[in-house]
Structure formats: C-alpha cells, structure tokens
Amino acid sequence: MATSGRYCICEHCDFRDVVFANLSEDDIQELCNHKEEHSYRKGEIIIHQGEKISYFKYLKSGLVKVYRKTSDDDEQIITITKPFEFVSSMAIFEAEKYNFSVSALEDTVVCVVNLDYIKSLLINNGRFAIGLLTKIAGINDKIIRQCLDIRQRNLTGRVAYVLLYFAKEIYSSHLFDLPVSRKEIADYIGMSTANVIRTLSDFRNDGIIKVFGKTIEITDIGRLELLSSRG
Amino acid sequence: MATSGRYCICEHCDFRDVVFANLSEDDIQELCNHKEEHSYRKGEIIIHQGEKISYFKYLKSGLVKVYRKTSDDDEQIITITKPFEFVSSMAIFEAEKYNFSVSALEDTVVCVVNLDYIKSLLINNGRFAIGLLTKIAGINDKIIRQCLDIRQRNLTGRVAYVLLYFAKEIYSSHLFDLPVSRKEIADYIGMSTANVIRTLSDFRNDGIIKVFGKTIEITDIGRLELLSSRG
DNA sequence: ACAGGAATATGATAAATATCACTTATAAAA
DNA sequence: TTTTATAAGTGATATTTATCATATTCCTGT
Missing domain, CATH: 2.60.120.10 (Jelly Rolls)
Structure with a gap:
C-alpha cells in the first residue's frame, strides 16, 4: 500500500x-x-x-x-x-x-x-x-x-440498472467515467462481456447514452429508467 | 393467526x-x-x-x-x-x-x-x-x-442447489417433502416454472432423484452435488 | 514513435431459457 | 361422489443469451 x-x-x-x-x-x-x-x-x-x-x-x-x-x-x-x-x-x-x-x-x-x-x-x-x-x-x-x-432483470434491464446505479448512487451525475471495464460490469450483473458491450452499443444507437471510451453521458434518463424497470 | x-x-x-x-x-x-x-x-x-x-x-x-x-x-x-x-x-x-x-x-x-x-x-x-x-x-x-x-449457476445448477439446500440445510435428510410448489421454486431461483419441472423430470429420468408428488428422495447425491457445482 | 497486449466492438452461430398450448394429476369445494 | 380449480408435466416454438471468430481501438512500456 x-x-x-x-x-x-x-x-x-x-x-x-x-x-x-x-x-x-x-x-x-x-x-x-x-x-x-x-x-x-x-x-x-x-x-x-x-x-x-x-x-x-x-x-x-x-x-x-x-x-x-x-x-x-x-x-x-x-x-x-x-x-x-x-x-x-x-x-x-x-x-x-x-x-x-x-x-x-x-x-x-x-x-x-x-x-x-x-x-x-x-x-x-x-x-x-x-x-x-x-x-x-x-x-x-x-x-x-x-x-x-x-436477478429480476434481463440483460437490457441489468445494464440499464447498473448505469443508473453509477449515475445516481455513485457519481450523482448524468456524466461520469466508468470506474470499471466492460468485463467487470459483466461480472457484476452476471452476463457475458460481449453482451454488455452490445447492449451499451444499442443504448448508444438508440440515443439513450453517449459513449467516449470509459466516459458515459446519459442523454435520455427517462428511457433508461423505463428499460431498467421493464426488463 | x-x-x-x-x-x-x-x-x-x-x-x-x-x-x-x-x-x-x-x-x-x-x-x-x-x-x-x-x-x-x-x-x-x-x-x-x-x-x-x-x-x-x-x-x-x-x-x-x-x-x-x-x-x-x-x-x-x-x-x-x-x-x-x-x-x-x-x-x-x-x-x-x-x-x-x-x-x-x-x-x-x-x-x-x-x-x-x-x-x-x-x-x-x-x-x-x-x-x-x-x-x-x-x-x-x-x-x-x-x-x-x-446467480452464478445455470438452470440445472440452480435446481440442484435448491434440492441440496432442502436436503442438507432444512431437513437433514435425503428424503423430504417439498414445502413449496414448483412455481415457488421458480420464484426462488429466478427461472420459469416449466423449466423447473422439466429439470426435475430430467433428474428423475437420470436416476438422481425419485419423485412422488411433493416427496423427493435424492438417490444419487454425488451426482447432484456435481451438477450443483458445475452449473 | 512504435510494438505488443489488452479492452472494446460486432457479426454469425450455438446453446440456454422462456413462452405457449395442451394434457394429466391432484386437491379443494359443492 | 361429482365438480372445479389449481398444480404438475410435456412438447413445439420463439426468444434470449452465450460463445466463437475477427476487427479495431486504446493503453502501456520500451
């Protein structure tokens, strides 16, 4: 240390x-x-x-x-x-x-x-x-x-849930640097790395988030919350 | 009450x-x-x-x-x-x-x-x-x-895990009456009822358990433990 | 600046799981 | 007992997710 x-x-x-x-x-x-x-x-x-x-x-x-x-x-x-x-x-x-x-x-x-x-x-x-x-x-x-x-959620819901967790609980901001790799998110939500990445891409393509490497900006939090509660 | x-x-x-x-x-x-x-x-x-x-x-x-x-x-x-x-x-x-x-x-x-x-x-x-x-x-x-x-386990592993939980933690016996319905097991392990039933049937067909309605007898605990640790 | 390795990204395919439809068994109620 | 509802069981199919292959980008150390 x-x-x-x-x-x-x-x-x-x-x-x-x-x-x-x-x-x-x-x-x-x-x-x-x-x-x-x-x-x-x-x-x-x-x-x-x-x-x-x-x-x-x-x-x-x-x-x-x-x-x-x-x-x-x-x-x-x-x-x-x-x-x-x-x-x-x-x-x-x-x-x-x-x-x-x-x-x-x-x-x-x-x-x-x-x-x-x-x-x-x-x-x-x-x-x-x-x-x-x-x-x-x-x-x-x-x-x-x-x-x-x-455990309750499917892939989409889990990824949305984690993004909201970072935005609300950890950083209190819609704009933050992910402190973890995509693989670590996968280890967190119990899904494969490839699917985590894919889901983030989907969110980006749907205009829900912007991604610059590790930096995430949530641009449509309403939709993200919907996805988190639905899935 | x-x-x-x-x-x-x-x-x-x-x-x-x-x-x-x-x-x-x-x-x-x-x-x-x-x-x-x-x-x-x-x-x-x-x-x-x-x-x-x-x-x-x-x-x-x-x-x-x-x-x-x-x-x-x-x-x-x-x-x-x-x-x-x-x-x-x-x-x-x-x-x-x-x-x-x-x-x-x-x-x-x-x-x-x-x-x-x-x-x-x-x-x-x-x-x-x-x-x-x-x-x-x-x-x-x-x-x-x-x-x-x-969360770590797949369908088979989860069902095996639950059966072992009842046998070891709750009833301390290989022979016990399930205190819950198949649907409740599904609610417990986060899988569909149909797949829980199917998995129990698989275990029965493979000679791992015997099933008489709610009564379960584990006849091959070694294999069940293997399935629980593998899946 | 460059090389090498890891992380990210994406498509194609395989495997796992859910859903739906339906039958049979079981148990509670009339 | 008959009736009725609920749970159990099973097959076919649809959906979801994992795996594998392969680029591409990003970072780290030299």
Whole structure:
C-alpha cells in the first residue's frame, strides 16, 4: 500500500456522524490511538479473500469493488461501494476469514481499527452498538436488494440498472467515467462481456447514452429508467 | 393467526443460547413480560410487505419463506428459513417498514418482542449487542451468499442447489417433502416454472432423484452435488 | 514513435431459457 | 361422489443469451 499514517483528525471526520456519533470526545481520542489510515492506488487489493479478519475497516474516500472468486475461478462482483459504506461488511463478528476480496477502483483511503477495540466499545456503549447495528443492517439490506434487483432483470434491464446505479448512487451525475471495464460490469450483473458491450452499443444507437471510451453521458434518463424497470 | 399466548418458558428455550445467552435470569423474566408467541398455520402470512416495524420477531418453530413483490407484481423469494434464523432480518433497526413479506410454509410459531424493549437491552448490555450483531451478521451473509450462489449457476445448477439446500440445510435428510410448489421454486431461483419441472423430470429420468408428488428422495447425491457445482 | 497486449466492438452461430398450448394429476369445494 | 380449480408435466416454438471468430481501438512500456 502506498502510504499510511497515524495523525488523528477523527473529531472532524464526516464519518463521526455515521457510526461514531455516540462516542465521547475521550472515546474518539482513544479510537484515534487504535486507528491507522491506509492509502491504496487504483487497482490495488485492499482485502484478500481468505485473509484472517482482525481489523474493522471502513472506506474514508475513494471507490472499491467487493467481489469473490467463484468455483470456476471467475470473479463475481458483489457490490461497488463508496465512502461511509463499510468495507468490513458484517462478517467481521461472525467469520474468521474474509469470504470476499476488496480492491480499489479509484485511489482510496481506508481506516483500520483494531477489532478488539471496537468490540470493547460495543460492550461498554450500547448506543454505539445500536448505531453500528443499524448502519450495518442498512448496508447489508442494500446489498441484498441490489442482488435481487439484478436477478429480476434481463440483460437490457441489468445494464440499464447498473448505469443508473453509477449515475445516481455513485457519481450523482448524468456524466461520469466508468470506474470499471466492460468485463467487470459483466461480472457484476452476471452476463457475458460481449453482451454488455452490445447492449451499451444499442443504448448508444438508440440515443439513450453517449459513449467516449470509459466516459458515459446519459442523454435520455427517462428511457433508461423505463428499460431498467421493464426488463 | 391461530393462537397466541403469554406463558413464559424462555429460560429453557433453545433460543436462549442463540442470542439471549448474555442475559441474566432477571432479564429473561423481563423479556418474557414483553414477549408473545403467535402460531400460524401453513399458508398464513406472518409479515406483510409495507407493514410498520414495531416488533422484533423470530421463528421458534416451523418453516417460512421470505419474499417480496417485484415491479410486475410477481413474487421473488428471498430465502426459505427455519427456526433460530431471524425473521425480522436487520431491517428492524434501519427501516420504518418491512420491505418483504413472510409466510408460513409449515405450521409455525413466532416469538414477538416489543422492539423498544430490545433496544433498551442493547443499550444496557453490550455483550447482548455483540451477540445479536454477530447473529444477524451471519444470517445476512448467508442470504447474500445464497443469492450470489444462485446467480452464478445455470438452470440445472440452480435446481440442484435448491434440492441440496432442502436436503442438507432444512431437513437433514435425503428424503423430504417439498414445502413449496414448483412455481415457488421458480420464484426462488429466478427461472420459469416449466423449466423447473422439466429439470426435475430430467433428474428423475437420470436416476438422481425419485419423485412422488411433493416427496423427493435424492438417490444419487454425488451426482447432484456435481451438477450443483458445475452449473 | 512504435510494438505488443489488452479492452472494446460486432457479426454469425450455438446453446440456454422462456413462452405457449395442451394434457394429466391432484386437491379443494359443492 | 361429482365438480372445479389449481398444480404438475410435456412438447413445439420463439426468444434470449452465450460463445466463437475477427476487427479495431486504446493503453502501456520500451
């Protein structure tokens, strides 16, 4: 990994409102002592599937893909997620080892806190526990919803769904650079690469999107939404 | 719902070891005061999608399907689950309303605890909080894994997967009565009813299973496992 | 600037899956 | 029991998606 540091600015971190709202100033200071920040360049692997879980990790900035190896050694993308949505998922309190990998789609900073320290916080601070439970609940519900949403749709609907996901959830813009290859989109929606490419071409030919390499501009979001809900 | 009662036997309930292990005898007695048991007959709906969440519910006995309505008014089955796997899912601390329905596949008993009481337990008992977090984490990871497992497979692999799921996870037997119709299996694995039936016929013709109406006997589990891992 | 490799793109064809039509079995209701 | 509805089963056909072959473009390292 590129850099790592220990200087603490957690008091002013946006993340504080997300799950650390119920911690006192002292707790936050203490948290800082148990925390490190790691920076990853685009493409670097943050978590390796099978690795032992001993830290609570969350995304401070950047963008990552969460994926797993399938039996036939292919990659299946579980979700693509942005800051303040946990990386650690919930497996941390259940499993011994990660059953997924995480890699950086853009330059990314990850906060790493000793897991035992988080556990001691949970034991001593019920409100913090509820906050964390709630947050993790939301994240997992979202992953499940996404997975079901995708499964429900056909090829066209799936590609439309993913484009809308990037436009709305990730970039909040109709114009964005795809952070993934066509093959990765295919791994995400469970379709072949060729058909993903073909579908994007269809959308382009139909005047729904403009494509300049990795750059996508959605020009007819109404029709894209229709395709996403229909298919 | 058929019957409901209030007599408390929580001290001796198997569920106590699952999430209530960290509660004192007093807590358990208090829990009983905030708890009711509801019985549902096969086919009855336990939770309606869209209903307000104000109770923590879990399955004491029986079998349920968790499902949601899709946009085109079809049913999509999220999971089929047995006792000691929560019904409430994690949405309880996040959402206002259930975004799924639950119905009984077999006669089922559900324990219902006031949500505010659970929250007060969480606040005052960190170990209980961790226990619950861990349990919910495991359940949700399982749902996600299942969803991804299914998406990864083709028709044959999916049907094989579901049969193995019933045999291993639900009934722990190679001989069991299917608790669902062929159509429900289709809704579960995202394939057409006709193709589910056809695949079951194929398995029967290949000597992998025996079929007597709803009763299934797996006669060649090795081959079924192979089909599940291959497809 | 160039070479080489990977990603993108597109057509043709094969394979998988859905749909439709219809029959038979099963179970609930009169 | 008969009636009726619903689920199960099967074949034929249409549709969707995957695979394969082959260009073309884009990027990376030299």
